[in-house]
Amino acid sequence: MQTHFSLAQLADPDLAAADKILRNCVHCGFCTATCPTYVIAGDENDSPRGRIYLIKNMLERDEAAETIVAKHVDRCLTCLSCMTTCPSGVDYMHLVDQARVRIEAQYRRPFFDRLLRNVLAQVLPNPTLFRLALALGKLGRLSGLPHLLRGRMKAMFSMLPQEIAAPAVTDQPGVFPAEGQRRGRVAILAGCAQPVLKPGINAAAIRLLNRLGIEVVVAEGAGCCGALTQHMGREHEAKETARPTLHAWAREMNGAGLDAIVITTSGCGTSIKDWGHLFRGDADAQLARAVAAKALDISEYLVKIGGVAPTAPMPVKRIAYHAACSLQHGQRVLPAPKDLLRGAGFDVVDIAESHLCCGSAGTYNLLQPEFARELRARKLGNIAKTGADIVSAGNIGCLQQLEGGLNQPIVHTVELLDWASGGPKPAAMDTRP
Template sequence: MQTSFTLAQLADPGIAASNEILRKCVHCGFCTATCPTYVLLGDERDSPRGRIYLIKQMLEGGQDATEETVRHVDRCLSCLSCMTTCPSSVNYMHLVDHARAHIEETYKRPLMDRLLRNVLARVLPNPGLFRFSLRLAKVGKLFAFMLPKKLKAMVALAPASLPPASDVDRPQVFKAGGERRMRVAMLTGCAQRVLDPEINAATIRLLTRHGCEVVVAQGAGCCGALTHHMGKEDDAHAKAKANIAAWTAELEGEGLDAVVINASGCGTTVKDYGFMLRSDPAWADRAAKIGALTRDITEVMHDLGLKPVAGLPAVTVAYHSACSLQHGQKITALPKQLLSQAGFTVKDVPEAHLCCGSAGTYNLLQPELSAQLRDRKVKNIASTNADAVAAGNIGCLVQISSGLNQPVLHTVQLLDWATGGPAPKSLAGKTAITS
């Protein structure tokens, strides 16, 4: 694609990076076949290729974002399926993130939209506020018929009850069981800590059982993904720097072999810290180092070597491949291999490349499209006749479970069970066949 940015525009690092991305696009349209919103809506402007044209026009002209551009960029899930499909290696992720930052800077949204986004940006990354808001949502359900459409969707997604907060999420060190083979820092996350703290507990049990010392570092918190994808760059960068400082202190202290992430949406963002902070001389090198050190939990378990001790659990698992894992991190076969090694019968889900509609805050900001994608995903999962669903991202787990009766679990919960941990509560009736 030809571009015509001026030399003055190209002096801006964001414009320079977007220019390189735009020039790689050859207009082939392969991305349209795998874009969830184009599959649903059939509108070229709701495809990656169409959005690329809108973003090019906005950035190249130095224009404030228009309502049309905002509408179609907002509909993008950032599922990154287009990047898997693209034969020209167009980094759509960096382009759409730049567009969102430009929109945040130049476009004045309607008042209710601004308020909603600001509330989400403040509440979701803060476990205390998030827990409090979910308790309020119980009351909100009584008056759901009176609420605006988006607020009604938010209240509907709130769980009926919340598990108690877990002690594992506070800063501390979990010693390796037996000989220490690795020392890793684990991101405990924000929303996941509230919605399902057992995921972190299962991750720690799994890692320590396999010889890892696990550090929950002082000062580490939200990865910044939620606000980053809302275009709030300053907030996202502040959160990234807090994590980088916390993990660098551990790296330079007793050392780290990896930063382990068990929420793939967070993992995609943390692995990209080097790019996010590339123009900040005080942070660029440290950000790149932390990004290179970051690994999904399945990558670490593959290196450690899974040691099943419970034999073959009598459970068939439908594996849902989170977009941020398969498209963002290019991790596809590994989780299924580990589940198979653990003794589970693993089934693929039809249309596995299509997003479930969670996508960070997407199911809150675009509830109608999100619900359509969820229903499509749930129908495909149901067709497998599996006993349970496994996935590697908390957003997917919440989204899918809102429309499915089968147990929906994090991959690590199943791996923990198969290697000597407790059976997940939702599978309490399924007894493992001991070897």
């Protein structure tokens, strides 16, 4: 793609990087076939190629973002399926991130849009505020208020969990010792939204790792990774949210040492592995690269240490594996979870159109509920065709997006691996046969 940036513009490192990304695009259109929003809407502006043109024009003209640019960039899920498909290696992720930063800084959104984004940015990364918001939401649901709502507010109520989990010991700072001879030492991301919604995920990961001889530390001061605010174009806010976690893990690396930083939420894992880019030009840039190099999805780490052996035959066998976009496209981790499940004695089946997003994508299902509903319905239809006993996924957003619409329980992969190797039955299956 030909670009027309001035020399003065190219003196800006971010614009120089954008110029390089844009020039790699050859207009082939392969991305359109795998883009969820284009598949649904059929609008060129809702394809990666179309968004690239919109972003190119906005950056070249150095003008405030127009409504059409904000509209179609907002509709992007950042599922990164286009990057998996692209034969030219276009770094769409960093281009759309840069566009979002500019839109956030320059575009004047409608009042309710600004209010909702501010609330999400403040509440979701803070477990205390998130629990309070969920409690207030449950009161609102009991009043019958959701029946009177439409659009985004109705979507927010529809995502409320049935129960609000109390803080778990596995999400508090501490060291969880290995059973038997210690084979390794890792830090685990406690996270922000996941401990509130499903604390059993990290609990299962810690139990499993401990049984495998791995000492696990929840580092003092580690919390949010910054992903939620970064995807809303609030890059500075994301960086400052992530910085305490960065330093907490650095202290562990420089102290007792870490073999890896294990992530059980693949959306967070994609962001953490990219911290070198987030902290570019920052005093902590080198540290961010060093810490990011230690980050592994839980499935990657389990494969690295030899997998998981089952202790007894499972009462259920057939599992439909839902590949979270952040894991398959963002981190390019696809065989590991399925290989681990098969090694634990499960029959794993793929879901048709597995490359298409389920519509969760961080806060996307709250900010773009119409597209999210269509993608959810499409994914649920494909899951139903598998005839599986259980659905497995590696990302909290996907679990929340899909549960409630399934005839089967949907469970984090690590909970199934923990169960197969001697841990308790996953909580999501307690009321299921």
